[in-house]
Amino acid sequence: MADTMEASQIEVAKAMLASAQSALTDPLSTRAEIEYAGIRLVECLTEVVRVAESRGQRLTKVDSDASEETPPPEE
Template sequence: MTARLLPWAGSDGKPGYLSTDGRGYVARVADRMEAVQLGMAAQVVACSRPLIAAPAVTVAELRFTAVRLSECLVDVMRVAESRGGRLGVRPPR
């Protein structure tokens, strides 16, 4: 059994871990959640590119886009850390 970083934070905002062999119900839910988070990040990036390039974009639109991109980056970094941990790779500090 190994400790897996879950793709969501606890109610206190702290990371959650699962002791798993990778085959249980919660591990499968975490796998699906990671796939959703990565898919959402790809969609946000795809939608943000034309907005950022638009000459008439407003500050409010850019701010909204920056917040969404930041949220996606946090999710993707958590997925990368979790997957790296399962491969035995330690994140740089």
């Protein structure tokens, strides 16, 4: 379930990135559109960072578990 939620958050961030790029490169974009894009980018980036940190913690746990199960090599 967490993987599905994370994938969804990343897809939303990708869509927002495309939308923000469009707003920022369009000379006719209003100040409100640019502000909205900035606010949403911060929200999406916050979520993506949380996903990355969560995955990093899970990877660290998996690495830690693996090292506890694997005896050190004999010399």
